Amino acid sequence: MKFLLDNWMLVLMAVASGSMLLWSTFGRGVAGGAVSTAEAVRLINREKAVLIDVCEPAEYAAGHAIGAKNVPLATIDGAKNLPSNKALPLVVMCATGARATRAVAMLKKAGYANVQPVSGGLAAWREANLPIEKV
Template identity: 65%
Template sequence: MKFLIENWYLVLTAVLSGGLLLWTSLRGKSGGVATAEAVRLINREKGVLIDVCEPEEFAAAHAGGARNVPLSQLTGTGAPVKQLPTNKALPVVLMCQTGARAQRAAGILQKQGYANAVAVAGGLAAWREASLPVEKSAA
């Protein structure tokens, strides 16, 4: 006990570092799916790939076969978006440039009943890094 009292700063450091490790590991689980899992969902479970970037970003570069539904459309009036699947049981794989907007979109869609809405961790950057197809739209 004397050691703990005399070295309180060491104990505090150990508790803080353990807490930070736990927090980052729990936070990492909600960061989306890896690109390999996204491809599996699209190919094997008929998942729909949705890019939530703004139209200009989408035109510059997007994952092959992706539909563009900007995040602003999902957060708007709540009116149905025709690019989204009508079958809410299908996986909806969401993507943006880095994965942050896609993660927000996944939360929004889950609240709207799309239980299988997931974001691609790392977004288009991870998609490119995995050497998956990227397209550009005609201007």
């Protein structure tokens, strides 16, 4: 107890740094419902999630995750190449994650039950050294 009282500043710094570490680890996945690239791969491999890329066709052609279907954000309403089974998990990606978050809201409004954006988008996908293909 004497140690804690004598070194209260060190204890406070240790608690603060531990809190920030936990928040950065768990906070991103919870906030906004975004999934990490590792979780996206798990969903695709184990739960047969469909990867949807909402980039514009030119961006998609320049490079996209292997197996991603291109459904530009502007065409999501009424898109024909979305899965007809609305219970199927969807993982949505764009260049950085901003458009994917908007697309998730649109897809949920259209009745898709299990839709999640990839945190960081294609940039995070590349950073994780996951496979990319070009058209």
